[in-house]
Amino acid sequence: MYSVDTPQQLRTILRSLRQASGLTQAQLGQRIGVTQKRIARIEAAPEVTAFDQIARMVTAMGYRLVIEEPPRHRVAEPGPETW
Secondary structure, three states: OOOOOOHHHHHHHHHHHHHHOOOOHHHHHHHHOOOHHHHHHHHHOHHHOOHHHHHHHHHHOOOOOOOOOOOOOOOOOOOHHHO
């Protein structure tokens, strides 16, 4: 599972997933009906890309997107062991 908090992280992950899938930008573009240039632009600037295109890319590579709530950090209450 990959955690994405910034566009820079998404950029790296999209490119890595494509390469791990053994696909060129042209091959991935063909799978989702866009040009190689469009895939290059998406990988370079996912923050200005429609969610639909990112979701189609991820699915075409054999992955899926999951949105989950991050774990909540609990603040320890003072107790006998902290005195």
